[in-house]
């Protein structure tokens with residue numbers, strides 16, 4: 220139908236990636252019509268590109284009910300956005316566009332869990348060869364990176380132009396971006412919340428030792444232009460995994476060793492290193508922690524919650540690495556088996 224013609228049309232364009240500087244510069248003097256005109260083309264381009272890749276998925280995954288459901292969500296959202304193509308801009312249209320973006324964001328909120336369910340359905344019904352596993356790993360990385368970037372575009376538009384009062388209106392946030400994101404406060408938040416889960420599960424938790432190393436301005440707080448929710452997501456995951464390692468390795472002792480966070484600001488990189496002496500993991504196993512197939516295990520039913528591990532190595536690590544890479548950073552694990560693990564989140568110092 221003409222949807223597939225439109226798919227061909229929009230998938231011919233390449234996505235136009237936006238840097239954090241571009242988001243900030245636009246957000247300093249935001250124009251809703253400009254944003255609308257950009258997004259009503261850019262969002263269909265990004266959806267069409269990823270939908271083309273979904274259709275290239277290994278048949279056995281694409282045929283699973285869950286992967287099929289995700290595909291239908293994308294098709295529906297693509298159609299929703301096409302209604303705005305070539306329309307005369309008016310205040311009414313701008314309001315409808317915002318409402319459509321919110322509907323699209325809600326429609327896709329469970330994409331990660333649903334795709335994980337699809338991977339499970341695949342594993343349970345078909346033998347998975349190495350080639351299939353590699354293509355699924357490559358595809359899911361691209362699907363989730365694309366989803367991160369699309370949700371960033373939607374969030375910036377709805378936060379800058381949406382009706383719900385920008386609760387941080389008096390603060391200097393630019394949409395979901397904090398131009399002066401205080402890294403230590405995010406580290407402490409992520410630690411405290413991971414510690415709460417750790418205490419619930421192990422009835423104890425490692426202390427946090429935090430050190431700052433501000434190369435050019437010692438004692439000045441280390442700040443970065445970043446999306447606080449992305450940074451929190453990554454650090455929460457790392458703290459959960461570190462705490463699990465420490466408690467499993469030292470749980471039988473009176474006291475357990477602390478988790479250490481070293482935060483450094485250089486000329487190009489901001490680094491947050493989370494170190495534990497939780498016994499580490501063999502080098503050969505590190506890659507598996509980022510593998511979607513390996514880390515997809517049947518989710519224990521909610522009723523059996525006591526058996527849910529603190530850190531399940533679900534999709535947290537691969538997704539966290541995608542968040543880091545989305546804004547030109549990275550997330551790296553360095554483990555010494557029998558001793559402990561360093562996990563480093565690398566962020567870019569912004570030239571904003």
Ligand SMILES: N#Cc1c[nH]c2ncccc12
Pocket residue numbers: 456457460461464495497498499500536552559560562
């Ligand atoms: N992320 C993370 C980890 C942080 N410490 C770890 N120890 C064993 C396995 C994984 C980890």
